Amino acid sequence: MPLSEILKTIEKSPTWETLAKLPAQLEALERRVAALEAAFATPSSANAVACPACGAAMKFVGERPDPTFGRLGFKEHQFQCECGYRTTRQWSQQKGYR
Structure with missing residues (x-):
């Protein structure tokens, strides 16, 4: 099986779809935490x-x-x-x- 087919199969996996979303979710959470910390700084x-x-x-x-x-x-x-x-x-x- 060629590498390109393996990569396509992996990308269709539900687990991979979840993992692919993690960087954006982490960035959004970091922004929310920073906003909360700023709001409660004083x-x-x-x-x-x-x-x-x-x-x-x-x-x-x-x-x-x-x-x-x-x-x-x-x-x-x-x-x-x-x-x-x-x-x-x-x-x-x-x-x-x-």
Whole structure:
């Protein structure tokens, strides 16, 4: 059997058709992961905080170790609104915001 016939037979195989699609699927998944990582790069974009005073989205302005649980990895995230209202939220890498 000539090599060209073998290659045609292989290309018609369902397994080969699936394998041929993998590079495009991998590229699409890599783009989706990159977009998700960019969206969640900062705490404010991942978990926008609504201002209790005016309802607008508050801006993430900083973080520091939590005064009580900082040794356990907890952080205190500070948010500020355009209206001047400020607040903090406790955050941990394992559980996110509390």
